[in-house]
Amino acid sequence: MATVGQINELEILKESDIGVYLDGDSLGQVFMPFRYVPPGKKAGDRVEVFIYFDSEDRIIATTDKPKAMVGDFACLKAVAVNQVGAFLDWGLPKDLLVPFSEQKQPMIEGQSYVVAIFYDKETNRIAASAKLNKYLDLQPGRYHNGLEVDLLICDHSDIGYNAVINNQHWGVLFDSEVYRPLKYGQKIKGYIKRIREDGKIDLCLQQPGYKKVTTLSDRVLEELQKQGGYLPLSDKSAPEAIYKKFGASKKAYKMAIGALYKNRQITIEKEGITLIKENG
Template sequence: MYELGEFQELEIIRIRNAGAFLGLPGSGKKDDLILLPGTELNEADEVGNILKVFIYKDHENRLIATKREPKITLGKIAYLEVKDITNIGAFLDWGLEKDLFMPFKEQTIKLEKGRKYLVALYIDKSDRLSSTMKIRDYLRTDSKYSENDWVDGIVYNIVDEIGAFVAIDEKYEALIPKEHIRGIIAVGEDVHARIASIKSDGRINLTMKNRGHLEIDNDSNTILSMLKENDGFLELNDKSSPGEIMDALLMTKSSFKKAVGRLLKHKKIEFYKNGIKIKK
Protein backbone atom coordinates (compact mmCIF):
# COMPACT_ATOMS: atom_id res chain seq x y z
CA MET A 1 0.00 0.00 0.00
CA TYR A 2 1.33 3.39 -0.94
CA GLU A 3 1.60 5.96 1.88
CA LEU A 4 0.30 9.28 0.57
CA GLY A 5 2.01 12.28 2.15
CA GLU A 6 4.88 10.27 3.62
CA PHE A 7 8.32 8.90 2.74
CA GLN A 8 8.41 5.29 1.64
CA GLU A 9 10.96 2.83 0.33
CA LEU A 10 9.98 1.62 -3.14
CA GLU A 11 11.65 -0.59 -5.71
CA ILE A 12 12.48 0.42 -9.28
CA ILE A 13 10.44 -2.03 -11.39
CA ARG A 14 11.21 -0.61 -14.82
CA ILE A 15 12.75 2.48 -16.40
CA ARG A 16 11.30 4.27 -19.41
CA ASN A 17 11.79 7.65 -21.09
CA ALA A 18 9.28 9.25 -18.70
CA GLY A 19 11.23 8.05 -15.68
CA ALA A 20 11.32 5.13 -13.26
CA PHE A 21 8.20 3.18 -12.34
CA LEU A 22 8.24 2.19 -8.69
CA GLY A 23 6.42 -0.50 -6.73
CA LEU A 24 6.37 -2.10 -3.29
CA PRO A 25 9.61 -4.04 -2.69
CA GLY A 26 9.27 -7.78 -3.30
CA SER A 27 5.63 -7.56 -4.41
CA GLY A 28 6.41 -8.73 -7.94
CA LYS A 29 3.61 -6.54 -9.28
CA LYS A 30 4.16 -4.99 -12.70
CA ASP A 31 1.05 -2.80 -12.60
CA ASP A 32 -0.25 -0.13 -10.20
CA LEU A 33 3.18 1.50 -10.24
CA ILE A 34 4.16 5.05 -9.33
CA LEU A 35 6.22 7.28 -11.60
CA LEU A 36 9.43 8.92 -10.45
CA PRO A 37 10.01 11.58 -13.17
CA GLY A 38 13.09 11.14 -15.32
CA THR A 39 14.41 14.53 -14.23
CA GLU A 40 15.07 13.01 -10.80
CA LEU A 41 16.97 9.94 -11.98
CA ASN A 42 20.73 9.64 -11.91
CA GLU A 43 23.19 7.16 -13.45
CA ALA A 44 23.20 4.94 -10.36
CA ASP A 45 19.43 4.31 -10.53
CA GLU A 46 18.62 0.94 -12.09
CA VAL A 47 15.96 -1.77 -11.97
CA GLY A 48 15.89 -3.50 -8.59
CA ASN A 49 17.24 -0.54 -6.60
CA ILE A 50 15.35 0.54 -3.49
CA LEU A 51 14.70 4.27 -3.28
CA LYS A 52 13.36 6.38 -0.44
CA VAL A 53 10.78 8.69 -1.99
CA PHE A 54 7.95 10.99 -0.94
CA ILE A 55 4.47 10.17 -2.30
CA TYR A 56 2.06 12.90 -3.37
CA LYS A 57 -0.32 13.59 -6.28
CA ASP A 58 0.23 15.48 -9.54
CA HIS A 59 -2.07 18.00 -11.23
CA GLU A 60 -4.17 15.14 -12.62
CA ASN A 61 -4.62 13.62 -9.15
CA ARG A 62 -2.31 10.67 -9.91
CA LEU A 63 0.16 9.32 -7.36
CA ILE A 64 3.71 10.42 -8.08
CA ALA A 65 7.04 9.96 -6.32
CA THR A 66 9.85 12.41 -5.70
CA LYS A 67 13.30 12.28 -4.17
CA ARG A 68 12.87 15.86 -3.03
CA GLU A 69 12.24 16.52 0.64
CA PRO A 70 9.05 18.51 1.21
CA LYS A 71 8.85 21.08 3.98
CA ILE A 72 6.00 19.18 5.61
CA THR A 73 4.75 15.58 5.80
CA LEU A 74 1.40 14.03 6.72
CA GLY A 75 0.18 14.94 10.20
CA LYS A 76 3.04 17.38 10.80
CA ILE A 77 3.20 21.17 11.17
CA ALA A 78 5.36 23.59 9.20
CA TYR A 79 5.77 27.34 8.65
CA LEU A 80 4.96 27.84 4.95
CA GLU A 81 4.78 30.83 2.62
CA VAL A 82 1.68 31.71 0.62
CA LYS A 83 2.62 31.71 -3.07
CA ASP A 84 -0.78 32.52 -4.53
CA ILE A 85 -4.38 33.20 -3.56
CA THR A 86 -7.14 32.23 -6.01
CA ASN A 87 -10.93 32.06 -6.05
CA ILE A 88 -10.81 28.49 -4.71
CA GLY A 89 -8.23 28.93 -1.96
CA ALA A 90 -4.55 29.52 -1.30
CA PHE A 91 -1.45 27.73 -2.58
CA LEU A 92 1.61 27.31 -0.38
CA ASP A 93 5.27 26.65 -1.12
CA TRP A 94 6.16 23.28 0.39
CA GLY A 95 9.27 22.64 -1.69
CA LEU A 96 7.71 20.49 -4.42
CA GLU A 97 6.81 21.17 -8.05
CA LYS A 98 3.07 21.25 -7.32
CA ASP A 99 2.14 23.83 -4.67
CA LEU A 100 0.18 22.77 -1.59
CA PHE A 101 -3.50 23.69 -1.55
CA MET A 102 -5.39 25.26 1.36
CA PRO A 103 -9.18 25.65 0.94
CA PHE A 104 -10.88 28.73 2.34
CA LYS A 105 -12.68 26.65 4.99
CA GLU A 106 -9.31 25.73 6.51
CA GLN A 107 -8.14 29.35 6.78
CA THR A 108 -8.66 31.05 10.14
CA ILE A 109 -7.86 34.56 8.86
CA LYS A 110 -7.54 36.31 5.51
CA LEU A 111 -4.15 35.28 4.15
CA GLU A 112 -1.59 37.56 2.52
CA LYS A 113 0.54 36.50 -0.42
CA GLY A 114 4.22 36.33 0.53
CA ARG A 115 3.58 35.87 4.27
CA LYS A 116 4.23 32.66 6.19
CA TYR A 117 1.80 30.81 8.40
CA LEU A 118 1.78 27.63 10.48
CA VAL A 119 -0.16 24.83 8.79
CA ALA A 120 -0.71 21.08 9.16
CA LEU A 121 -0.85 18.54 6.33
CA TYR A 122 -3.84 16.19 6.06
CA ILE A 123 -5.71 14.05 3.51
CA ASP A 124 -9.09 15.50 2.55
CA LYS A 125 -12.34 13.68 1.73
CA SER A 126 -11.30 13.46 -1.94
CA ASP A 127 -8.12 11.58 -0.94
CA ARG A 128 -5.89 14.54 -1.78
CA LEU A 129 -3.20 16.23 0.30
CA SER A 130 -4.32 19.55 1.69
CA SER A 131 -3.32 22.00 4.42
CA THR A 132 -5.11 23.66 7.32
CA MET A 133 -4.45 26.50 9.74
CA LYS A 134 -6.54 24.71 12.38
CA ILE A 135 -3.51 23.07 13.93
CA ARG A 136 -4.41 22.76 17.61
CA ASP A 137 -5.19 19.04 17.38
CA TYR A 138 -1.76 18.46 15.82
CA LEU A 139 0.14 20.09 18.69
CA ARG A 140 1.69 18.21 21.59
CA THR A 141 1.67 18.87 25.34
CA ASP A 142 4.75 16.85 26.34
CA SER A 143 7.50 19.45 26.10
CA LYS A 144 10.61 19.23 28.30
CA TYR A 145 10.52 22.95 29.08
CA SER A 146 10.18 24.30 32.62
CA GLU A 147 8.64 27.42 34.17
CA ASN A 148 10.61 30.62 33.45
CA ASP A 149 12.32 29.13 30.38
CA TRP A 150 12.38 31.52 27.44
CA VAL A 151 11.04 29.93 24.25
CA ASP A 152 10.41 30.80 20.60
CA GLY A 153 7.09 30.21 18.94
CA ILE A 154 4.73 31.26 16.18
CA VAL A 155 1.24 32.68 16.70
CA TYR A 156 -1.32 30.45 14.96
CA ASN A 157 -4.57 31.94 16.25
CA ILE A 158 -5.83 34.95 18.21
CA VAL A 159 -9.04 35.12 20.23
CA ASP A 160 -9.54 38.65 21.53
CA GLU A 161 -11.29 37.53 24.73
CA ILE A 162 -8.62 34.92 25.55
CA GLY A 163 -5.25 35.78 24.01
CA ALA A 164 -2.79 34.51 21.41
CA PHE A 165 -2.36 30.79 20.74
CA VAL A 166 1.24 29.86 20.02
CA ALA A 167 3.05 26.78 18.69
CA ILE A 168 6.41 26.49 20.47
CA ASP A 169 9.08 25.03 18.19
CA GLU A 170 6.23 24.36 15.72
CA LYS A 171 5.16 21.46 17.91
CA TYR A 172 4.00 22.33 21.46
CA GLU A 173 0.73 24.02 22.41
CA ALA A 174 0.86 27.28 24.37
CA LEU A 175 -1.19 30.39 25.13
CA ILE A 176 -0.28 33.99 25.83
CA PRO A 177 -3.24 35.28 27.89
CA LYS A 178 -4.42 38.67 26.66
CA GLU A 179 -3.15 40.44 29.79
CA HIS A 180 0.38 39.16 29.12
CA ILE A 181 0.64 40.35 25.52
CA ARG A 182 3.00 43.25 24.88
CA GLY A 183 2.34 45.41 21.84
CA ILE A 184 0.51 44.22 18.75
CA ILE A 185 1.00 40.69 17.49
CA ALA A 186 -0.57 38.89 14.53
CA VAL A 187 -1.19 35.37 13.28
CA GLY A 188 1.96 34.06 11.62
CA GLU A 189 4.27 36.24 13.72
CA ASP A 190 7.33 34.98 15.61
CA VAL A 191 7.29 35.57 19.37
CA HIS A 192 9.87 35.21 22.11
CA ALA A 193 8.19 34.61 25.46
CA ARG A 194 8.72 33.22 28.95
CA ILE A 195 6.89 30.19 30.33
CA ALA A 196 4.76 31.56 33.17
CA SER A 197 3.15 28.25 34.14
CA ILE A 198 2.59 24.69 32.96
CA LYS A 199 -0.79 23.10 33.65
CA SER A 200 -1.24 19.53 34.87
CA ASP A 201 -2.25 18.45 31.35
CA GLY A 202 0.99 19.86 29.91
CA ARG A 203 -0.50 22.96 28.34
CA ILE A 204 1.73 26.00 28.63
CA ASN A 205 0.90 29.59 29.58
CA LEU A 206 3.34 32.18 28.30
CA THR A 207 4.08 35.77 29.17
CA MET A 208 5.95 38.39 27.20
CA LYS A 209 7.07 39.97 30.45
CA ASN A 210 10.31 39.49 32.38
CA ARG A 211 10.26 38.37 35.99
CA GLY A 212 9.63 40.75 38.91
CA HIS A 213 12.19 43.52 39.33
CA LEU A 214 13.55 43.07 35.79
CA GLU A 215 10.13 43.91 34.36
CA ILE A 216 9.75 46.94 36.62
CA ASP A 217 13.22 48.14 35.59
CA ASN A 218 12.28 47.88 31.91
CA ASP A 219 8.97 49.65 32.43
CA SER A 220 10.65 52.40 34.45
CA ASN A 221 13.15 52.99 31.66
CA THR A 222 10.31 53.06 29.13
CA ILE A 223 8.48 55.76 31.12
CA LEU A 224 11.64 57.86 31.51
CA SER A 225 12.36 57.60 27.79
CA MET A 226 8.82 58.69 26.91
CA LEU A 227 9.05 61.58 29.37
CA LYS A 228 12.26 62.79 27.71
CA GLU A 229 10.64 62.54 24.28
CA ASN A 230 7.70 64.65 25.53
CA ASP A 231 9.58 67.56 27.12
CA GLY A 232 9.62 65.89 30.54
CA PHE A 233 5.85 65.52 30.95
CA LEU A 234 3.24 62.79 30.32
CA GLU A 235 -0.46 63.29 30.83
CA LEU A 236 -0.82 59.93 32.58
CA ASN A 237 -1.41 59.05 36.23
CA ASP A 238 -2.92 56.29 38.38
CA LYS A 239 -6.40 57.47 37.37
CA SER A 240 -5.70 57.07 33.63
CA SER A 241 -7.60 54.28 31.91
CA PRO A 242 -5.82 51.02 31.02
CA GLY A 243 -6.42 51.82 27.34
CA GLU A 244 -4.73 55.23 27.57
CA ILE A 245 -1.69 53.70 29.28
CA MET A 246 -1.47 50.84 26.80
CA ASP A 247 -1.73 53.20 23.81
CA ALA A 248 1.00 55.49 25.15
CA LEU A 249 3.44 53.03 26.70
CA LEU A 250 2.46 49.51 25.58
CA MET A 251 2.15 48.32 29.18
CA THR A 252 -0.69 47.39 31.50
CA LYS A 253 -2.00 49.79 34.12
CA SER A 254 -0.68 47.50 36.85
CA SER A 255 2.83 47.59 35.35
CA PHE A 256 2.60 51.37 34.95
CA LYS A 257 1.70 51.89 38.61
CA LYS A 258 4.56 49.65 39.80
CA ALA A 259 7.09 51.45 37.60
CA VAL A 260 5.80 54.91 38.63
CA GLY A 261 6.07 53.83 42.28
CA ARG A 262 9.72 52.92 41.80
CA LEU A 263 10.49 56.19 39.98
CA LEU A 264 8.79 58.19 42.73
CA LYS A 265 10.73 56.29 45.39
CA HIS A 266 14.01 57.12 43.67
CA LYS A 267 12.87 60.75 43.21
CA LYS A 268 13.24 60.65 39.44
CA ILE A 269 9.69 61.86 38.75
CA GLU A 270 6.87 63.69 40.52
CA PHE A 271 3.16 64.10 40.03
CA TYR A 272 2.29 67.31 38.24
CA LYS A 273 -1.25 68.48 37.51
CA ASN A 274 -2.97 65.52 35.76
CA GLY A 275 0.21 63.64 34.91
CA ILE A 276 3.84 62.99 35.78
CA LYS A 277 7.02 64.90 35.02
CA ILE A 278 10.74 64.43 35.42
CA LYS A 279 11.89 65.81 38.76
CA LYS A 280 14.66 68.38 38.50
Protein backbone atom coordinates (compact mmCIF):
# COMPACT_ATOMS: atom_id res chain seq x y z
CA MET A 1 0.00 0.00 0.00
CA ALA A 2 1.34 3.44 -0.95
CA THR A 3 2.02 5.71 2.03
CA VAL A 4 2.12 9.50 2.04
CA GLY A 5 5.32 10.91 3.47
CA GLN A 6 7.35 7.75 2.87
CA ILE A 7 9.45 6.08 0.18
CA ASN A 8 7.30 3.72 -1.90
CA GLU A 9 8.03 1.35 -4.77
CA LEU A 10 5.28 1.96 -7.33
CA GLU A 11 4.51 0.75 -10.83
CA ILE A 12 4.41 3.18 -13.74
CA LEU A 13 0.94 2.90 -15.29
CA LYS A 14 1.14 5.31 -18.24
CA GLU A 15 2.79 8.40 -19.66
CA SER A 16 1.33 11.82 -20.34
CA ASP A 17 2.78 14.84 -22.14
CA ILE A 18 4.48 16.10 -18.96
CA GLY A 19 5.10 13.05 -16.83
CA VAL A 20 3.97 9.60 -15.76
CA TYR A 21 1.21 8.24 -13.58
CA LEU A 22 2.01 5.69 -10.89
CA ASP A 23 -0.23 3.10 -9.27
CA GLY A 24 -0.82 4.56 -5.83
CA ASP A 25 -3.25 1.83 -4.78
CA SER A 26 -5.72 3.47 -2.34
CA LEU A 27 -4.26 6.88 -3.20
CA GLY A 28 -5.30 6.50 -6.82
CA GLN A 29 -3.03 7.44 -9.70
CA VAL A 30 -0.06 9.52 -8.51
CA PHE A 31 1.55 11.93 -10.94
CA MET A 32 5.33 12.31 -11.30
CA PRO A 33 6.87 14.92 -13.63
CA PHE A 34 9.29 13.67 -16.28
CA ARG A 35 12.22 15.42 -14.62
CA TYR A 36 12.04 12.87 -11.79
CA VAL A 37 11.61 9.75 -13.96
CA PRO A 38 14.82 7.69 -14.04
CA PRO A 39 16.23 7.21 -17.57
CA GLY A 40 14.87 4.16 -19.36
CA LYS A 41 11.88 3.68 -17.06
CA LYS A 42 8.59 3.03 -18.84
CA ALA A 43 5.08 1.72 -18.25
CA GLY A 44 5.18 -1.54 -16.30
CA ASP A 45 8.45 -0.71 -14.55
CA ARG A 46 8.64 -0.01 -10.82
CA VAL A 47 10.35 3.02 -9.28
CA GLU A 48 11.17 4.15 -5.76
CA VAL A 49 9.48 7.48 -5.06
CA PHE A 50 8.61 9.78 -2.19
CA ILE A 51 4.95 10.82 -2.05
CA TYR A 52 3.94 14.25 -0.75
CA PHE A 53 1.85 17.28 -1.78
CA ASP A 54 2.92 20.04 -4.16
CA SER A 55 2.38 23.79 -3.73
CA GLU A 56 -1.22 23.39 -4.86
CA ASP A 57 -1.82 20.53 -2.40
CA ARG A 58 -1.96 17.91 -5.13
CA ILE A 59 -0.52 14.51 -4.37
CA ILE A 60 2.73 14.06 -6.27
CA ALA A 61 5.70 11.69 -6.46
CA THR A 62 9.39 12.45 -6.74
CA THR A 63 12.60 10.46 -6.86
CA ASP A 64 14.27 13.20 -4.81
CA LYS A 65 14.85 12.17 -1.20
CA PRO A 66 13.78 14.58 1.57
CA LYS A 67 15.99 15.27 4.57
CA ALA A 68 13.38 13.62 6.78
CA MET A 69 10.12 11.71 6.33
CA VAL A 70 6.88 11.30 8.23
CA GLY A 71 7.66 9.75 11.60
CA ASP A 72 11.19 11.16 11.67
CA PHE A 73 12.69 13.76 13.97
CA ALA A 74 15.17 16.13 12.35
CA CYS A 75 16.90 19.47 12.72
CA LEU A 76 15.78 21.73 9.86
CA LYS A 77 16.35 25.39 9.02
CA ALA A 78 13.52 27.90 8.83
CA VAL A 79 13.68 29.58 5.43
CA ALA A 80 10.57 31.75 5.73
CA VAL A 81 8.00 32.92 8.27
CA ASN A 82 4.60 34.42 7.47
CA GLN A 83 1.09 34.71 8.88
CA VAL A 84 0.52 30.95 8.44
CA GLY A 85 3.61 29.75 10.29
CA ALA A 86 7.25 28.91 9.65
CA PHE A 87 8.54 27.04 6.62
CA LEU A 88 11.47 24.64 6.90
CA ASP A 89 13.85 23.42 4.20
CA TRP A 90 13.49 19.64 4.05
CA GLY A 91 15.12 19.19 0.66
CA LEU A 92 12.04 19.34 -1.58
CA PRO A 93 10.63 22.17 -3.74
CA LYS A 94 7.72 22.75 -1.35
CA ASP A 95 8.97 23.77 2.09
CA LEU A 96 7.64 22.08 5.22
CA LEU A 97 5.13 24.06 7.27
CA VAL A 98 5.26 24.40 11.05
CA PRO A 99 1.91 25.96 12.02
CA PHE A 100 1.98 28.44 14.89
CA SER A 101 0.05 25.94 16.97
CA GLU A 102 2.96 23.48 16.62
CA GLN A 103 5.69 25.94 17.66
CA LYS A 104 7.06 26.07 21.21
CA GLN A 105 8.11 29.65 20.65
CA PRO A 106 7.89 31.84 17.54
CA MET A 107 10.35 30.51 14.98
CA ILE A 108 12.85 32.85 13.37
CA GLU A 109 13.97 32.74 9.76
CA GLY A 110 17.52 31.46 9.42
CA GLN A 111 17.52 29.44 12.64
CA SER A 112 17.33 25.65 12.85
CA TYR A 113 14.88 23.65 14.95
CA VAL A 114 14.41 20.03 15.95
CA VAL A 115 10.96 18.99 14.80
CA ALA A 116 8.78 15.94 14.33
CA ILE A 117 7.36 15.37 10.84
CA PHE A 118 3.76 14.16 10.77
CA TYR A 119 0.91 13.59 8.34
CA ASP A 120 -2.45 15.16 9.23
CA LYS A 121 -5.03 13.01 7.44
CA GLU A 122 -7.86 15.43 8.26
CA THR A 123 -6.22 18.29 6.37
CA ASN A 124 -4.26 16.10 3.93
CA ARG A 125 -1.09 17.87 4.89
CA ILE A 126 2.46 16.89 5.80
CA ALA A 127 3.69 19.29 8.46
CA ALA A 128 6.18 19.56 11.31
CA SER A 129 5.97 20.24 15.02
CA ALA A 130 8.43 21.52 17.59
CA LYS A 131 6.25 20.05 20.36
CA LEU A 132 8.14 16.77 20.38
CA ASN A 133 6.35 15.11 23.30
CA LYS A 134 3.20 14.86 21.19
CA TYR A 135 4.97 12.59 18.71
CA LEU A 136 7.28 10.57 20.95
CA ASP A 137 6.29 7.32 22.63
CA LEU A 138 6.17 8.11 26.36
CA GLN A 139 5.81 4.43 27.27
CA PRO A 140 8.98 2.46 28.10
CA GLY A 141 10.78 1.19 25.03
CA ARG A 142 12.06 -2.31 24.35
CA TYR A 143 15.73 -1.64 24.88
CA HIS A 144 18.47 -3.45 26.76
CA ASN A 145 21.65 -2.19 28.35
CA GLY A 146 24.48 -1.81 25.87
CA LEU A 147 22.21 -1.60 22.80
CA GLU A 148 23.50 0.71 20.06
CA VAL A 149 20.94 3.35 19.10
CA ASP A 150 20.60 6.44 16.90
CA LEU A 151 20.45 9.71 18.83
CA LEU A 152 19.32 13.22 17.90
CA ILE A 153 20.57 15.86 20.33
CA CYS A 154 17.72 18.22 21.22
CA ASP A 155 18.70 20.48 24.11
CA HIS A 156 20.87 20.81 27.19
CA SER A 157 19.66 20.92 30.79
CA ASP A 158 21.37 21.18 34.17
CA ILE A 159 22.24 17.48 34.10
CA GLY A 160 23.03 16.82 30.47
CA TYR A 161 21.69 16.49 26.94
CA ASN A 162 18.18 15.38 26.07
CA ALA A 163 18.16 13.18 22.99
CA VAL A 164 15.59 11.42 20.83
CA ILE A 165 16.29 7.67 20.62
CA ASN A 166 15.54 5.91 17.31
CA ASN A 167 12.80 8.45 16.46
CA GLN A 168 10.76 7.04 19.34
CA HIS A 169 11.77 7.85 22.92
CA TRP A 170 13.48 10.42 25.13
CA GLY A 171 16.83 9.67 26.70
CA VAL A 172 19.43 11.60 28.68
CA LEU A 173 23.18 11.85 28.12
CA PHE A 174 24.59 13.03 31.44
CA ASP A 175 27.38 15.59 31.26
CA SER A 176 29.64 13.15 33.09
CA GLU A 177 29.28 10.75 30.14
CA VAL A 178 30.07 13.33 27.44
CA TYR A 179 33.69 14.04 26.61
CA ARG A 180 33.34 15.85 23.32
CA PRO A 181 31.30 18.85 22.19
CA LEU A 182 27.76 18.06 21.07
CA LYS A 183 25.60 20.38 19.00
CA TYR A 184 21.88 21.00 18.96
CA GLY A 185 20.37 18.88 16.18
CA GLN A 186 23.43 16.63 15.87
CA LYS A 187 22.86 12.98 14.91
CA ILE A 188 25.19 10.49 16.59
CA LYS A 189 25.42 6.86 17.61
CA GLY A 190 25.04 6.07 21.28
CA TYR A 191 24.26 3.25 23.70
CA ILE A 192 21.60 2.43 26.25
CA LYS A 193 23.35 2.66 29.60
CA ARG A 194 20.41 1.94 31.89
CA ILE A 195 16.62 1.87 31.94
CA ARG A 196 15.45 3.24 35.28
CA GLU A 197 12.52 1.96 37.32
CA ASP A 198 10.44 4.96 36.23
CA GLY A 199 11.04 4.02 32.58
CA LYS A 200 13.43 6.89 31.86
CA ILE A 201 16.48 6.02 29.80
CA ASP A 202 20.10 6.89 30.56
CA LEU A 203 22.49 7.00 27.60
CA CYS A 204 26.22 6.94 27.00
CA LEU A 205 28.48 7.46 24.00
CA GLN A 206 30.69 4.44 24.60
CA GLN A 207 29.53 0.85 24.80
CA PRO A 208 29.35 -0.01 28.49
CA GLY A 209 30.95 -3.05 30.02
CA TYR A 210 33.60 -5.53 28.93
CA LYS A 211 33.50 -4.95 25.17
CA LYS A 212 34.40 -1.30 25.60
CA VAL A 213 37.37 -2.13 27.81
CA THR A 214 38.66 -4.86 25.50
CA THR A 215 38.47 -2.63 22.44
CA LEU A 216 40.15 0.33 24.13
CA SER A 217 42.77 -1.92 25.70
CA ASP A 218 43.74 -3.22 22.27
CA ARG A 219 44.05 0.34 21.00
CA VAL A 220 46.25 1.30 23.96
CA LEU A 221 48.53 -1.69 23.31
CA GLU A 222 48.76 -0.81 19.63
CA GLU A 223 49.65 2.80 20.48
CA LEU A 224 52.28 1.65 23.00
CA GLN A 225 53.94 -0.46 20.33
CA LYS A 226 53.94 2.46 17.90
CA GLN A 227 55.50 4.74 20.51
CA GLY A 228 58.32 2.37 21.45
CA GLY A 229 56.71 1.01 24.60
CA TYR A 230 55.89 4.19 26.53
CA LEU A 231 52.82 6.44 26.50
CA PRO A 232 52.70 9.65 28.57
CA LEU A 233 49.11 9.08 29.71
CA SER A 234 48.45 7.58 33.13
CA ASP A 235 45.39 7.15 35.33
CA LYS A 236 46.21 10.59 36.71
CA SER A 237 46.26 12.37 33.32
CA ALA A 238 43.75 15.07 32.40
CA PRO A 239 40.50 13.82 30.83
CA GLU A 240 41.01 16.19 27.90
CA ALA A 241 44.41 14.67 27.07
CA ILE A 242 42.96 11.16 27.19
CA TYR A 243 40.03 12.08 24.99
CA LYS A 244 42.28 13.86 22.48
CA LYS A 245 44.37 10.72 22.09
CA PHE A 246 41.73 7.96 22.21
CA GLY A 247 38.34 9.66 22.01
CA ALA A 248 37.48 8.00 25.34
CA SER A 249 36.55 9.13 28.82
CA LYS A 250 39.06 9.02 31.65
CA LYS A 251 36.93 6.38 33.38
CA ALA A 252 37.02 4.13 30.31
CA TYR A 253 40.77 4.67 29.92
CA LYS A 254 41.41 3.77 33.56
CA MET A 255 39.39 0.58 33.11
CA ALA A 256 41.33 -0.26 29.95
CA ILE A 257 44.80 0.22 31.40
CA GLY A 258 43.64 -1.46 34.62
CA ALA A 259 42.80 -4.55 32.58
CA LEU A 260 46.23 -4.41 30.91
CA TYR A 261 47.93 -4.02 34.29
CA LYS A 262 46.10 -7.03 35.75
CA ASN A 263 47.18 -9.05 32.70
CA ARG A 264 50.77 -7.97 33.41
CA GLN A 265 51.06 -6.30 30.03
CA ILE A 266 51.94 -2.82 31.29
CA THR A 267 53.20 -0.94 34.30
CA ILE A 268 51.43 2.22 35.42
CA GLU A 269 53.58 5.13 36.52
CA LYS A 270 52.80 8.65 37.70
CA GLU A 271 53.22 10.28 34.28
CA GLY A 272 52.46 7.42 31.89
CA ILE A 273 52.33 3.70 31.15
CA THR A 274 55.08 1.35 29.96
CA LEU A 275 54.74 -1.84 27.93
CA ILE A 276 56.31 -4.86 29.64
CA LYS A 277 59.01 -6.01 27.25
CA GLU A 278 58.11 -9.67 27.00
CA ASN A 279 54.74 -8.53 25.61
CA GLY A 280 56.24 -6.12 23.14
